[in-house]
Amino acid sequence: MIKFAKIALLVLLCATTAAGFLWLPPAAGPFRNQDLARIVVFHVPCAIVASVASAVASFFAIKYLWLRRSGDDVRSKVSFSLALLFWILTTATGAMFAKVQWGQFWSWDIKQTSILAMLMIDVAYFALRAVIDNPSKQAAAAAAYSIFAMITVPLLTYIFPNSTPNTLHPKQTKLDEQYSLILWTGAFGLTCVYFWMYQVHVAVEELSRRAAALRQTGKEPPPWFVTEVSPSS
Amino acid sequence: MPRRWTGGLIKKLNSPGSSDDALGDAQRQDTNDGFPDTVSSWCSCAVAVFANDIRSELRTRYAFGTVALFAITTIVMVSVALSTAAPKPDVSAAMLWVVLLFAALSGLARVFVREEEMGTANGLRLGAPPSAVFAGKLLFNLILVLAVEIISVPLFLGFLPVKIWNISLFTGVLIVGAAALASSSTFVAALIAQASSGKAALFTVVAFPVLMPLLFLCVQATNGALSQVASYQARGVSNLGMIGIYAVVMTTASFLLFEYVWND
């Protein structure tokens, strides 16, 4: 059953990608390169998945700080790494379009800035994890940092745009039916891919921890005894 | 009759009080169940942590000294580099905040990193409520940032050709920006203090993503204060409001999260 679903997912993604290149008509509207503008059906799904991944990671970070179960820490870490992947893809597809449309790869549009902030938070998250050795401290610090840093993201995306009314990202666009179809199908497919990758990575991480524990069973901890004595003084 | 707290900070800490008991063990505090857990005891704990840091600082001059020198050097460097360029207000505003940020970041981690490295952090963990510890450290960092600004800004105004058109906006951004900077950085310092090595370099890397929106807002607000254009000034004032929001949100978040990081 699962295998069938995976094959169906593969077919769906191939079909969506192919349709995006071959079937989708050039974008109507003030675009410099109307064929390239179709990149929106790749750019937006990546952004959606990256946001979902970041949200999942934050959820598990909060859960870890609350319950202190190492499984939650594993899930948070894996989700962050996947979020990093998808944010990079989002930035890359966005930059390709930006170069053609507005003449430069980066324009400090507020959405671009907030995605840059997300990328930097993600990288700093892993840098922080790398320097703290103690596992429980590492997990707690990473979880706290992720929550703390994520708070700035809604500040960036919703509150600050009011201060800079001119943004390059379109605020309200109407998508043609064909675009909608490809975009949302792609988003669905890509989200399924994310969950698949997430489960695999989590399983691998937990298996590797268990394997390391198995390697250690040769060395049992020394037995301990509690005895009542009376002091000789 | 419960004893009242008297005021005074360093004076009190330095001079022993009166003593009823010949051997001078600590006096009875309160007559309920014996444990005064009031707001005033929390406040005096936070103030004690703060005063302790100030006193250490006055004796060793470590943080203020290095941060001040760093700020002065950087401003001179920037001014020399821009001496032939006659920068516009927006460039000057940007330079000011980059210098302030780097100078502050060089010294803001000290409050927690030094405690962990010298082995004194556990004393605080054992004896003080975590939120009071954070409050005391936050206050110290706030003073540190303000001190850096007091040193840097006059130099900056002296070296670079800027004219302040809206002085209240300019000082407002400096003060509120300092508060926002101190609160975020103190929390990140608490995180980075747990690391076993590479703390100083990593502090800047980990703190910057959080400070990015603040940098953006402060530069834009300062730009408004330095320019004649009325719309820029108005935008600067609204940015100041947002810096305030940022400061409040980040301070609240830090207080809520600190305990989870401080105690294992």
Add this chain to the structure above:
Amino acid sequence: MVGALWYNGPMKAAVEIAGLSMAYGDRVLFSGISATLRSGTCTVVAGPNGAGKSTILRIVCGLQRPTAGAVKFRLDDNREEDPRNFRRRMLGYAGPDFSPYTELSGVENILFAARIRGMKLGSPKDLLKRVGLKPSRMDEPVGTYSSGMKQRVRLAMSILGDPPLLVWDEPTAMLDSAGRCVVETVLNDHLSRGGTLLIATNDAAEVDRWAHQKIEFARE
């Protein structure tokens, strides 16, 4: 003769350790340790280096979170006290992972420790005298002290306010014979007033002399 207690509360405290386990990632240090530390007794944790003696003490103090298990504190041998409140006010810890501030003097360190706990201290010098610190050095920065003097300051900070539970990790480390006498005096004093002690030590003679109860890690 020792001074009055600073809080108007009970002096007897018992500690219940139940099912304490500690694992670092995958390496299990110990598991399932259970014991009761009754008031008026001294419990000694003994065993080879690295077995986890200090870890148990740190867990009791709240400085480290165990992988499993719980520590309960009871006053007057039946009323359970909130661990955080107990650890702040009724527990005194002295160990190698806790140092006084080197730029402050011995007196200032004591005053600071009292201040953060909300205590008003009458005469810190008497407290330092009790642990045998030379009066002439009490106002000098701790950075100038020898390691034995620093250890005395640690002990003084642990008995600040006469807490009912004392947790000492290698209390006689770096102390000369006079220092060891001081430790014995304070220890016996504390026990005679019904206080509880938890000590970790490598010294077998100390284990024999002091222990009412031993938590022992067998040698591998």
